[in-house]
Amino acid sequence: MGLVPVSIDSVLRELECLYDPPRSFLDWQTPLDLAVATLLSAQCTDVRTNIVTKELFHRCRIAEDYVTMPRSELERIIHSCGTFRVKAKHIQELCAFLLECHGGQVPQTMQELTALPGIGRKTAAIILYAAFGKNEGVAVDTHVMRLARRLGLTAETNPDRIAGDLERQVPRAQWGRLNTLFISHGRAVCTARKPACHRCIFARTCPSSSILDTQKSV
Ligand code: SF4
Numbered sequence: 001m002g003l004v005p006v007s008i009d010s011v012l013r014e015l016e017c018l019y020d021p022p023r024s025f026l027d028w029q030t031p032l033d034l035a036v037a038t039l040l041s042a043q044c045t046d047v048r049t050n051i052v053t054k055e056l057f058h059r060c061r062i063a064e065d066y067v068t069m070p071r072s073e074l075e076r077i078i079h080s081c082g083t084f085r086v087k088a089k090h091i092q093e094l095c096a097f098l099l100e101c102h103g104g105q106v107p108q109t110m111q112e113l114t115a116l117p118g119i120g121r122k123t124a125a126i127i128l129y130a131a132f133g134k135n136e137g138v139a140v141d142t143h144v145m146r147l148a149r150r151l152g153l154t155a156e157t158n159p160d161r162i163a164g165d166l167e168r169q170v171p172r173a174q175w176g177r178l179n180t181l182f183i184s185h186g187r188a189v190c191t192a193r194k195p196a197c198h199r200c201i202f203a204r205t206c207p208s209s210s211i212l213d214t215q216k217s218v
Contacts, residue, residue: 006151006205008169012181014201019188021180024130026050031106031131032098033057035116036066038123039090044081052081063095063104090118110136122159129176138163138170139179143186150190150208 028034113124125137140159154165197210
């Protein structure tokens with residue numbers, strides 16, 4: 001008998017039983033903190049980002065603080081997050097733009113957020129969900145991409161197309177939650193290098209499961 005296609009509803013139900021993730025794995029107190037932390041977390045682990053923002057958020061509480069800080073000092077603080085020159089530039093441009101156009105506040109719509117320097121659709125979706133409780137898009141990071149592809153929920157490789165596929169399959173109210181549940185499972189079980197299929201809840205239904213390969217070969 002062939003494999004029954006994995007339903008995303010059942011995937012989310014199973015993951016809800018296993019995990020209760022926060023709205024964001026990054027440490028933050030204000031929407032501006034979250035926007036800065038999300039920029040810093042690109043190509044960097046959340047653990048490292050949270051270490052760096054501990055000092056950064058102590059020094060910078062409002063957009064003016066980032067703009068007036070010497071670029072070299074900002075680069076020193078965020079150095080270990082990688083691509084620090086580009087990130088420092090983006091953070092200062094972002095804060096200057098916020099001061100000029102939004103009174104120093106982080107806007108609350110996808111359109112306004114993606115118009116900000118350094119903020120793409122994924123980052124905007126994360127900020128809107130975590131800071132404002134709005135489901136404006138599925139944020140597709142490396143974990144979401146890997147899990148969605150392995151489970152056969154998408155055949156796409158482009159993050160925006162994967163987001164589109166997932167958004168068509170899941171009610172809007174679950175878009176933000178999907179991101180954090182998939183990240184939880186991607187970190188704990190379905191890791192990039194060595195997915196632990198033998199202890200995965202989807203071992204018998206996932207089309208990429210190594211358990212099924214083993215069964216086929218005996
Ligand atoms: S069965 Fe394996 S490949 Fe499929 S989701 Fe689980 S860990 Fe990932």
